[in-house]
Amino acid sequence: xxxxxxxxxxxxxxxxxxxxxxxxxxxxxxxxxxxxxxxxxxxxxxxxxxxxxxxxxxxxxxxxxxxxxxxxxxxxxxxxxxxxxxxxxxxxxxxxxxxxxxxxxxxxxxxxxxxxxxxxxxxxxxxxxxxxxxxxxxxxxxxxxxxxxxxxxxxxxxxxxxxxxxxxxxxxxxxxxxxxxxxxxxxxxxxxxxxxxxxxxxxxxxxxxxxxxxxxxxxxxxxxxxxxxxxxxxxxxxxxxxxxxxxxxxxxxxxxxxxxxxxxxxxxxxxxxxxxxxxxxxxxxxxxxxxxxxxxxxxxxxxxxxxxxxxxxxxxxxxxxxxxxxxxxxxxxxxxxxxxxxxxxxxxxxxxxxxxxxxxxxxxxxxxxxxxxxxxxxxxxxxxxxxxxxxxxxxxxxxxxxxxxxxxx
Numbered sequence: 005x006x007x008x009x010x011x012x013x014x015x016x017x018x019x020x021x022x023x024x025x026x027x028x029x030x031x032x033x034x035x036x037x038x039x040x041x042x043x044x045x046x047x048x049x050x051x052x053x054x055x056x057x058x059x060x061x062x063x064x065x066x067x068x069x070x071x072x073x074x075x076x077x078x079x080x081x082x083x084x085x086x087x088x089x090x091x092x093x094x095x096x097x098x099x100x101x102x103x104x105x106x107x108x109x110x111x112x113x114x115x116x117x118x119x120x121x122x123x124x125x126x127x128x129x130x131x132x133x134x135x136x137x138x139x140x141x142x143x144x145x146x147x148x149x150x151x152x153x154x155x156x157x158x159x160x161x162x163x164x165x166x167x168x169x170x171x172x173x174x175x176x177x178x179x180x181x182x183x184x185x186x187x188x189x190x191x192x193x194x195x196x197x198x199x200x201x202x203x204x205x206x207x208x209x210x211x212x213x214x215x216x217x218x219x220x221x222x223x224x225x226x227x228x229x230x231x232x233x234x235x236x237x238x239x240x241x242x243x244x245x246x247x248x249x250x251x252x253x254x255x256x257x258x259x260x261x262x263x264x265x266x267x268x269x270x271x272x273x274x275x276x277x278x279x280x281x282x283x284x285x286x287x288x289x290x291x292x293x294x295x296x297x298x299x300x301x302x303x304x305x306x307x308x309x310x311x312x313x314x315x316x317x318x319x320x321x322x323x324x325x326x327x328x329x330x331x332x333x334x335x336x337x338x339x340x341x342x343x344x345x346x347x348x349x350x351x352x353x354x355x356x357x358x359x360x361x362x363x364x365x366x367x368x369x370x371x372x373x374x375x376x377x378x379x380x381x382x383x384x385x386x387x388x389x390x391x392x393x394x395x396x397x398x399x400x401x402x403x404x405x406x407x408x409x410x411x412x413x
Contacts, residue, residue: 008068067217070126185295236375340381
């Protein structure tokens with residue numbers, strides 16, 4: 005049973021009954037889900053969680069929807085890997101990699117869509133939809149296919165081929181729009197008023213966003229029921245960033261872990277960095293930008309949760325850093341060469357952001373650190389085409405030896 009008590013405006017604190025809407029009708033602030041933490045604390049325990057399924061639904065007590073096997077594709081509970089090569093490269097003694105690129109549709113978006121789809125069914129919807137930079141389209145289409153639901157996914161028309169095919173294979177109605185993600189999102193907001201569909205990141209967004217809390221829950225459990233000193237997170241809308249911290253704090257509030265001292269660090273690419281720029285300039289007002297980045301999954305120029313990401317940075321004593329555009333592919337390559345993990349551009353931004361944080365002295369060698377890898381590189385192979393160079397030879401031993409000698413030189 006879900007322990008949701010109501011929905012509440014994050015700005016004016018007005019409360020609402022649970023339903024498919026995401027904006028306060030008084031002040032137009034965003035709504036969030038309200039939980040009965042006392043009731044959760046009475047039933048939850050480490051043993052109860054560990055006896056649950058090997059998916060995000062082991063944390064069902066903290067989620068806004070009940071488990072529904074009809075749409076479950078086993079999202080979550082992905083590996084937390086102790087880094088060796090990357091840690092040595094950066095001079096860190098305790099670095100962990102949260103590898104969410106191995107989710108069923110190959111990104112963390114399976115988490116949020118799993119929760120949103122289960123809630124959509126509870127609310128009586130038979131169609132799910134989304135505005136997407138790619139990964140969300142794949143997750144929505146996959147969950148809809150599992151549940152026999154209709155689905156509509158809206159994407160920018162210049163999306164990478166791997167993400168287009170990765171969504172289209174599940175059979176959604178797919179609409180490519182000439183414009184940026186922000187243009188796509190505005191259109192979907194209008195369509196949500198016209199069609200009785202569950203737009204996962206619009207009218208059911210409060211439930212959708214809480215799926216990201218499981219990235220905090222899992223890391224705490226996988227670290228032996230403790231929070232890390234630092235969390236390095238790639239940021240687009242800012243929602244995942246804030247929810248990871250919320251998840252850690254919810255575990256603290258219900259007695260599952262000790263006091264959370266985690267410093268939250270947001271990483272963004274130079275071509276789309278409204279949150280990091282606001283942090284650097286010491287303001288809490290997000291100035292929208294026209295997104296243009298190689299890390300397309302982070303290309304949201306007007307981040308819906310940007311202000312709350314900045315407040316999370318402030319509350320945790322964290323920071324924000326910017327990866328240059330030429331560093332995005334280099335970060336992808338560095339992670340692959342040191343850890344055997346092939347990530348998309350967002351992961352490259354996270355890795356280079358981590359590197360800058362170490363260089364700036366914000367992360368010390370002996371402090372436990374988790375870097376979040378949120379998507380798979382096989383969706384964005386175009387990104388690394390210029391940083392990998394296979395040797396091309398004639399089929400002779402002599403040609404091989406000459407090529408090896410030349411490459412070594």
